[in-house]
Amino acid sequence: xxxxxxxxxxxxxxxxxxxxxxxxxxxxxxxxxxxxxxxxxxxxxxxxxxxxxxxxxxxxxxxxxxxxxxxxxxxxxxxxxxxxxxxxxxxxxxxxxxxxxxxxxxxxxxxxxxxxxxxxxxxxxxxxxxxxxxxxxxxxxxxxxxxxxxxxxxxxxxxxxxxxxxxxxxxxxxxxxxxxxxxxxxxxxxxxxxxxxxxxxxxxxxxxxxxxxxxxxxxxxxxxxxxxxxxxxxxxxxxxxxxxxxxxxxxxxxxxxxxxxxxxxxxxxxxxxxxxxxxxxxxxxxxxxxxxxxxxxxxxxxx
Numbered sequence: 689x690x691x692x693x694x695x696x697x698x699x700x701x702x703x704x705x706x707x708x709x710x711x712x713x714x715x716x717x718x719x720x721x722x723x724x725x726x727x728x729x730x731x732x733x734x735x736x737x738x739x740x741x742x743x744x745x746x747x748x749x750x751x752x753x754x755x756x757x758x759x760x761x762x763x764x765x766x767x768x769x770x771x772x773x774x775x776x777x778x779x780x781x782x783x784x785x786x787x788x789x790x791x792x793x794x795x796x797x798x799x800x801x802x803x804x805x806x807x808x809x810x811x812x813x814x815x816x817x818x819x820x821x822x823x824x825x826x827x828x829x830x831x832x833x834x835x836x837x838x839x840x841x842x843x844x845x846x847x848x849x850x851x852x853x854x855x856x857x858x859x860x861x862x863x864x865x866x867x868x869x870x871x872x873x874x875x876x877x878x879x880x881x882x883x884x885x886x887x888x889x890x891x892x893x894x895x896x897x898x899x900x901x902x903x904x905x906x907x908x909x910x911x912x913x914x915x916x917x918x919x920x921x922x923x924x925x926x927x928x929x930x931x932x933x934x935x936x937x938x939x940x941x942x943x944x945x946x947x948x949x950x951x952x953x954x955x956x957x958x959x960x961x962x963x964x965x966x967x968x969x970x971x972x973x974x975x976x977x978x979x980x981x982x983x984x985x986x987x988x989x990x991x
Contacts, residue, residue, distance in 0.1 A: 696760055696927050699776055703783055705759045706743045711782045712766075716741075728752055730765050749877065756877055760924035764948050771951040772926055808879060810868070812843040813860070822859050825873050830980035831904040834911065835859070838904065842870050844879060861885065861900040861919075869900060869921050884925050886932065887917040894918060894936040896929055896956070896963075898943050898975070905976040906942055915940070923952050930959050939963040944975045 694702075706724065709715075716724035717737040725737035728750050738751040749756030755765070763775045770778065816823065819841050826832040826839070842860035845853040858870035860879075867880025885900065895915040897903040903919050916936070920929050933939045933956075941956055943949035945967055957963045970979035 694776065694780060696776060696924060699779055700746060700758050700760060700924070703759055703779060704743055705741055705746065705748055705762060708759060708763075708779060708783055709741070711784065730755075757922055758882065758924055761922055764923055769947045769951075772923070772955045808844050808846045810842060810844045810879060811855070812841075814841040814843070816841060816859075819857060822857065822872070825871075826859060828873075828981075829901060829905075829977060830984040831901065831908060831977070834904050834907045839900075840868075842868050842879065844870075861921075863919075863921055871901065878921070882922050882925065884921060884928055884932070885917075885919040887919075889916045890914040891916070892936060893938040893940075894933055895940050895942065896920070896933065898923060898949060898952070902942055902944075902976040905980040908980060923948055926952050926955060930956055933960055933963065937962075940966045942966050942969075942976055945970070946974055949975070 706716075709726065709729070712729070714726055714729050716726050718725050720740075722744050723740045723742045726739040726741065727735070727737050728739040730739070730750055731752055739748065740751070741748045746758050747756060748758075748762055755761075759779065760775065763779050764772075767775050767778055816826075816836050816839060822841055823832060826835045838861070840860045840862070841857060843855070843857045845855045847853050856872070856875070858872040858875060860868040860870050862868055863878075863880075863883040863885045865881045865883035867878055867883065869878050869885075870876070893915045894917075895903075895906065895913070896918045897906065898920055900919050900921070903917060907913075918929055918932055920926060939960055939962065941953055941963055943953045943956075943965075949967070953965050953967070957965065970976050973979045973982065
């Protein structure tokens with residue numbers, strides 16, 4: 689078959705994570721409602737199935753790692769060290785082919801967002817200041833001074849297979865789809881559909897981050913910076929970020945210093961050559977937030 693280049697959106701809409709896992713040699717241990725549970729292939733130590741896939745929604749979550757996302761987020765974790773285009777190609781090759789011009793691969797089509805049946809419900813959204821545990825968590829991450837007005841307190845429940853509801857709370861960051869990226873001391877995830885977050889300001893200068901904790905970490909040192917800010921919220925949205933960045937004269941990248949972040953930087957600068965890699969600021973750390981936490985710890989120790 690003649691080589692075709694599929695976009696990340698085409699792959700997310702037309703390829704099944706269950707199918708990809710089957711081709712990789714992984715089978716679910718059990719099924720719970722709409723989800724299939726696997727021994728995590730992202731960790732060597734998993735003895736209890738803690739990797740959950742909801743193929744109807746096209747999402748996964750690894751409870752041991754506290755990470756989740758879509759098929760591309762999984763592939764970036766599974767094939768660490770591969771570039772973003774290489775990861776897309778690996779998905780297609782592993783699943784056995786490309787999307788025919790007349791239709792979708794194996795007539796597989798992801799159900800639209802409106803048909804999702806989430807196992808959670810947001811109960812309340814409050815301004816910061818009502819929950820001491822959330823404030824303490826943000827303080828421990830070194831970003832409490834800039835969190836007010838940017839983050840919210842999100843209260844929600846999750847329903848298990850027996851329809852038992854467990855209530856939780858977390859700090860929340862909203863994306864362009866109105867969904868909430870949530871973080872607390874035990875959990876990192878998204879309530880709703882993944883999307884970028886865009887904060888307009890300067891028409892010429894753009895700062896780009898993988899996640900909102902790194903943006904807020906940068907903000908603690910650049911409180912009066914005029915930059916427009918783009919937070920990807922997931923490296924699977926890298927192409928959307930590149931498209932947003934095209935019209936800016938100055939683009940500064942603050943991606944992680946892990947293989948996925950380095951590959952994302954390479955992909956970004958390949959398509960936007962004038963973009964600058966600013967990860968040297970936190971060269972000895974995985975990301976900007978790790979630097980801020982280390983600086984805060986050192987300050988407290990030396991007081």
